[in-house]
Amino acid sequence: MRELVFALDYEPGCNPVADVLASHSEATVRSLSCHVTAESLWRVDHATGPAPALDALEDAYRTAEYCSDCLVTDDCGAECDTQPLDRTDGTLVIYTYWERTPVCTSVPHVALDYLGDGLLFETRRDGRRYTWRIILSNEADIHGFFDALRVEVGDCAGMELLRLTELSPRRPPTEREADVLPAEQREALRAAVEHGYYETPRAVDLSELATRLDLPRSTLSYRLRRAEAQLAERFVAADRPLGSLSSPT
Incomplete structure (x- = not known):
C-alpha cells in the first residue's frame, strides 16, 4: 500500500467553498468520511470556525450552482443533496450526496478510474488549499491519475504533490x-x-x-x-x- 498526498490551490471564483474559506482564514473543513462509486459520491465534512464563517460555508454547500466537489465549474445538471447533521458553537457537520451526469467529475472519480477500487480518502481545506490524502495499492497508475486530474482541473487550480510513500505494517522493534x-x-x-x-x-x-x-x-x-x-x-x-x-x- 502507498500513501499519496497532494493539494489543489483554487483560483478565485472556481470553487464556492474555497472562496468562503479564503474570506474566513480562521475556518477549516476536514472530511469525516468520503466514498465514491462510478455513479455517485457521498461524504461527511466537519467544519470549524466562527458563526459567520459557518453560516457562509453552509450557504455555499447548499446554494452553489454545482456540487462543491465537482470539477466542472458550470451547472452540470447533477442532483446534489446537502444536509447539515450537526451545528453547535464553532462547528458544523454537513452531509453531501450527488449523482454524476455525463459531464461532471471529481477528484475521487478520477482516482477511481486510474487508481482502482478500495481507496481511502482524507481531506482538509484551509483557505484556497484543498489537501487530499489517498491510501492506494502499489500497482495504482499514479502518473495517469495526475495527468487526467490536471486536464479536469484545467486553469481552476494549481496542483502540488506533497508526499508519496510506502506504507508497511508495524513490526516489533529490533x-x-x-x-x-x-x-x-x-x-x-x-x-x-x-x-x-x-x-x-x-x-x-x-x-x-x-x-x-x-x-x-x-x-x-x-x-x-x-x-x-x-x-x-x-x-x-x-x-x-x-x-x-x-x-x-
Missing part, C-alpha cells in the same frame, strides 16, 4: 531499535513500571521508588524525565497527521 535509551534510563523506566509508578492511582511515589532503587530522588527523577521525553519525541515523529502536511517532506 534489539538495536529498542536500545534507544541509555541503560540507566531503561532500568529506571522498567522499575517504575514494575513497581506501579505509572498506575492510577500510583502504587508508589517517586521518593519510595528512589529508596527501593537506592538512588537519590533527584537522580531518579532526571532519568525518568529524560526517558519519557525521548519516547514522546519518537512517538510524535512517527505520527504524521494530515494537518502537518503544509509543505512537502
